Each structure stands twice: as structure tokens, then as C-alpha cells.
Amino acid sequence: MNLLIVDDEGPARERLRRLLEEIGDCTTIAEAGNGEEALAYCSEKQPDIVLLDVRMPGLSGIEVARHIDTLQDPPAVIFTTAYDQYAVEAFETEAVGYLLKPVRKEKLAHALRHAGRISPSRLVKVAQSAKLEHRREQICARLGDQLKLIPIADIYYFLADQKYITVRHKNGESLIDESLKALAEEFSAGFVRIHRNALVAENQISAVERTEEGKYSVRMRECGDVLEVSRRHAAELLRRIRGES
Structure with a gap:
């Protein structure tokens, strides 16, 4: 199983990497510090699962997930977030996989077993319910196996x-x-x-x-x-x- 960790905070990425190594079953664990890096990696390497921080500078996790979904074979997505009442309620309502920070090993293992693809319509509903910006700042066009942001x-x-x-x-x-x-x-x-x-x-x-x-x-x-x-x-x-x- 190939995983990609996306978070703009180094300590958060390090914690997830350590927990994933303890859980095992991961062939590759890659990291990205922002949304643009995440999209480039997903286009090139096609990970199985993306652990995606919700709030990041530049492209938000919701926006990254919407762009990822345009890939021919999109990966499963699990969001990670600091406690936010609106976000948690939105994830629960739309049955979207998420993990609260600091992430616990048993919760991570459970999320990995149940990870799945998230449709664009559910992502928009999550963004609206969680009071996140759901209007994209960029449009994603697919050029072969690559994603181009406009x-x-x-x-x-x-x-x-x-x-x-x-x-x-x-x-x-x-x-x-x-x-x-x-x-x-x-x-x-x-x-x-x-x-x-x-x-x-x-x-x-x-x-x-x-x-x-x-x-x-x-x-x-x-x-x-x-x-x-x-x-x-x-x-x-x-x-x-x-x-x-």
C-alpha cells in the first residue's frame, strides 16, 4: 500500500509517518508540504491513500481532494484536522473519513482499513457545512497523466x-x-x-x-x-x- 502524507506542518507529517511505520503494510510513505506538491505526486506516483490536512495555506485540503478526484484512477482520501466542531459535524454527516489531531495509532489503522474515494458533491457539502471556502481558486485540467492548475x-x-x-x-x-x-x-x-x-x-x-x-x-x-x-x-x-x- 502506497501512502502520501500532506500537511504544511513538519511535526504533523513526522507523527503520521511514525505511526504508519508502526502499523506496517505500507510499501511507500511519501510526504508533501502543500497542495501543489500533493497534486504533482498524485499525478506521477498514483498513491493508494492520501492523508490530507484540511487547512493549509494556498490550496486547502478540500480543494486538493476535488482536484485529485479528476485523476483517471483517484486515490482514497482521509482528512486530518485539528478539532473543529463544524468540520467534525460535516465529516460525520457526509460519512467522509477523517482523523482528529493529534492522530492516534488505532484510529489511523481503522481509517486506513475503511478509506474510500470521496465524490465532488460530498466535498462541496463538507466545505459548506464546515464553513470552509468551497469556491475553488484554481481549476484543474488533466493533460494525459498530469494535472494542470489554472x-x-x-x-x-x-x-x-x-x-x-x-x-x-x-x-x-x-x-x-x-x-x-x-x-x-x-x-x-x-x-x-x-x-x-x-x-x-x-x-x-x-x-x-x-x-x-x-x-x-x-x-x-x-x-x-x-x-x-x-x-x-x-x-x-x-x-x-x-x-x-
Whole structure:
């Protein structure tokens, strides 16, 4: 069994490593000090189980788990957390594996035996119930066996095309396998739906243009792309552009 310990605190990683070595049955025990390192390792080495700290600088444990789930064969995840009433209640409600710090050997052994994959929808519910930020700061695109992180601030728009969504961003285009509806809900504060297949960054709209036939389109500021606006979404777009609540 190959394990990855993810925690920004060295002593916490050392304690888990020592307990895992005492328990045995682990072929490899690797460590990562932040979310980016964890994603890189999971892409390359494909661990069986990830012991993942919930609260870390940068990518949180919840966000890392959501990105990990996009892998072709995602590992099981067990969260580790200092006592937090909201977090504990959220984990219990959603039946998500977790360990309270300082982690005890018998609890760790039990968690390892029952570790499983966690769906994205359950992770969002955990984040909301635990009063954690559930809006991602980055989107994860899969390039072969590698994961590429795209900052939300760098995204111009999302364009749905059958099964996949094209993410147009500062450094080009990437494909992701997500629901445009879910993206619209998650990023409602900064993105606006202009068509059933298009979600655009509000701050990237340089102009809303209208043709003689009464049809609307938006021109994007940095990339210069022009996207069609459907009649159904025109009113909401104009309301948002005007700053109306």
C-alpha cells in the first residue's frame, strides 16, 4: 500500500509517518508540504491513500481532494484536522473519513482499513457545512497523466461542447470534464452565463454589442474573442453589466 502524507506542518507529517511505520503494510510513505506538491505526486506516483490536512495555506485540503478526484484512477482520501466542531459535524454527516489531531495509532489503522474515494458533491457539502471556502481558486485540467492548475483569475470564459468544456485562459485553452451548470453556481460571483454553452468572466467583458436584428454578443477584453449571447440570458447579462442587484 502506497501512502502520501500532506500537511504544511513538519511535526504533523513526522507523527503520521511514525505511526504508519508502526502499523506496517505500507510499501511507500511519501510526504508533501502543500497542495501543489500533493497534486504533482498524485499525478506521477498514483498513491493508494492520501492523508490530507484540511487547512493549509494556498490550496486547502478540500480543494486538493476535488482536484485529485479528476485523476483517471483517484486515490482514497482521509482528512486530518485539528478539532473543529463544524468540520467534525460535516465529516460525520457526509460519512467522509477523517482523523482528529493529534492522530492516534488505532484510529489511523481503522481509517486506513475503511478509506474510500470521496465524490465532488460530498466535498462541496463538507466545505459548506464546515464553513470552509468551497469556491475553488484554481481549476484543474488533466493533460494525459498530469494535472494542470489554472487560476480562476486567469480565465476568460468556459465554453461547453458536448462532453467537455473548453477553458479559455491567459495561457491558451484547456479541456475539463465538468458541468457548466455546476461551474456557473460555484463562480456566480465573478462569472455570468451568456448562453446555454458559455460562461464568461464579468471583468473580461469589454463591450456588449447589438446587431440590427436585435441579437447581442460580448467582446472579451484581453483575448478579443466575440461570443454570442442568447435571448434567454441577455436580460441577466445586461443587469449584471449595469451593476443592478
